[in-house]
Amino acid sequence: MALMRFSRTLSISAQSKLIEGVLWLSSAQIIGRIARLGCSIIIARIFTPEIFGQIAIIMTCYELICTPLRRMTSAPLIKMSATHYYQSLSNAYTVNVIISGIACIIMIILSFPIAFYFQNNSLSMPIIIMALSLLLLPIGMPYVCHNLRKQRMRRVAQASLYQTIAEGSLMAILAIAGLHIWAFVIAKTSTILIWIFIHQYKNPLPKYHLIWPDIRCINLFKTGAIVGLSELIVTIRYHLDYVIIGFFLGIEALGIYFFALNASTGIAQAINQSFATALYSHLCSQTTPQKITQFNQSLFWVYKIITPVVLLQFALAYWYVPLIYGEQWLTAGAIPIFMLLCISSLFKPFAEAGAQLLISLGHNQLNIYANLIICILLLVTISIACQWSLYAVAITIVLSYTVIFPSYTYFAYHQAKLDLSQQNILQEKPL
Numbered sequence: 001m002a003l004m005r006f007s008r009t010l011s012i013s014a015q016s017k018l019i020e021g022v023l024w025l026s027s028a029q030i031i032g033r034i035a036r037l038g039c040s041i042i043i044a045r046i047f048t049p050e051i052f053g054q055i056a057i058i059m060t061c062y063e064l065i066c067t068p069l070r071r072m073t074s075a076p077l078i079k080m081s082a083t084h085y086y087q088s089l090s091n092a093y094t095v096n097v098i099i100s101g102i103a104c105i106i107m108i109i110l111s112f113p114i115a116f117y118f119q120n121n122s123l124s125m126p127i128i129i130m131a132l133s134l135l136l137l138p139i140g141m142p143y144v145c146h147n148l149r150k151q152r153m154r155r156v157a158q159a160s161l162y163q164t165i166a167e168g169s170l171m172a173i174l175a176i177a178g179l180h181i182w183a184f185v186i187a188k189t190s191t192i193l194i195w196i197f198i199h200q201y202k203n204p205l206p207k208y209h210l211i212w213p214d215i216r217c218i219n220l221f222k223t224g225a226i227v228g229l230s231e232l233i234v235t236i237r238y239h240l241d242y243v244i245i246g247f248f249l250g251i252e253a254l255g256i257y258f259f260a261l262n263a264s265t266g267i268a269q270a271i272n273q274s275f276a277t278a279l280y281s282h283l284c285s286q287t288t289p290q291k292i293t294q295f296n297q298s299l300f301w302v303y304k305i306i307t308p309v310v311l312l313q314f315a316l317a318y319w320y321v322p323l324i325y326g327e328q329w330l331t332a333g334a335i336p337i338f339m340l341l342c343i344s345s346l347f348k349p350f351a352e353a354g355a356q357l358l359i360s361l362g363h364n365q366l367n368i369y370a371n372l373i374i375c376i377l378l379l380v381t382i383s384i385a386c387q388w389s390l391y392a393v394a395i396t397i398v399l400s401y402t403v404i405f406p407s408y409t410y411f412a413y414h415q416a417k418l419d420l421s422q423q424n425i426l427q428e429k430p431l
Contacts, residue, residue, distance in 0.1 A: 054255075058126050068231045071228065074141065074145035078145065095220055099228075100138050101135065111125075140192075174186055230367045249390060259334055263325065263338060271302065288416065353409060
């Protein structure tokens with residue numbers, strides 16, 4: 001009985017720590033979104049759907065290249081023992097520098113065919129500038145990893161919040177000054193320095209330096225590459241709709257969709273991202289039975305937060321979208337798209353939770369295969385819907401998410417149960 005009470009106390013304590021982490025991250029993300037509301041109101045009234053379409057293209061290219069880098073070294077480092085972790089800092093820094101340089105070159109090369117395809121030469125230079133900003137990431141990545149490893153979610157939240165506020169404020173000022181697409185690019189690239197400074201502030205690390213790649217670097221890269229590939233596939237899943245809509249329906253339709261998606265799912269996406277970040281760091285410190293318990297409790301808890309937010313946005317859409325963002329979006333037919341995409345965001349926590357559970361259990365390849373299947377399904381369904389209209393695309397996304405994401409979560413949960421059964425069998429075998 002005493003053991004059961006002790007176990008329950010540990011579970012409550014662990015759950016409280018996760019909730020605290022998610023609350024810090026979510027609060028920062030939501031406050032940041034509110035702070036950016038002023039920016040959104042300004043740019044939504046200044047920018048045309050075509051400019052929003054250009055931003056979507058640049059942002060998609062950047063996210064596809066940048067996202068795999070963010071956790072390529074941090075995911076394996078978070079799991080290491082303290083001794084191994086500190087010994088691997090120079091190796092991780094070297095890997096970060098190399099992969100960031102390669103990513104920068106790839107993005108610069110891609111800028112030219114992208115501009116040629118959309119017959120818009122003004123796209124290439126913004127993409128190149130965004131690519132050069134990738135070279136700043138290795139400066140901050142060791143400190144980000146250290147904060148995540150120590151579960152300093154307050155510091156992680158502060159970095160995200162201050163960067164978001166600075167980015168939104170600068171973008172609004174530059175948009176009013178008439179810089180159009182450059183308002184987005186300058187704000188996005190320059191505020192990376194704020195993110196770096198906050199993560200480094202009062203966060204001492206042993207000295208590390210660039211080294212000649214050795215076997216540790218190679219092993220770290222191999223381990224991280226699986227996580228990076230998984231992140232890339234997830235990013236493709238999140239941005240696949242942009243690519244397909246831009247290809248079939250053009251930049252203007254993409255601009256309407258990009259506006260509707262970001263306006264409708266901004267707060268929900270902030271909660272989802274915070275949930276995923278905190279959940280992974282939390283699950284890595286748990287045993288398999290604890291992972292399963294925390295997974296169930298955390299998913300239930302995040303839905304208690306996200307559901308009323310999404311339903312309130314959905315119910316008030318026809319009132320506040322024209323009021324805040326301007327009547328032109330009502331004329332452009334963005335509000336029905338907005339409402340449908342609101343509903344679609346209800347199913348994203350399933351995908352986030354499932355992915356973090358699989359990765360924390362060491363099933364990175366299973367996560368990759370599952371996300372590949374999801375990408376293929378979405379590619380096919382959205383491509384078919386694009387033959388009708390943007391409204392058909394939004395309906396298709398809601399229906400697809402309703403089926404696919406809960407199924408993915410069940411798959412991850414079932415795999416965790418299988419792992420637990422195998423561990424119990426091994427423990428019961430006589431020596």
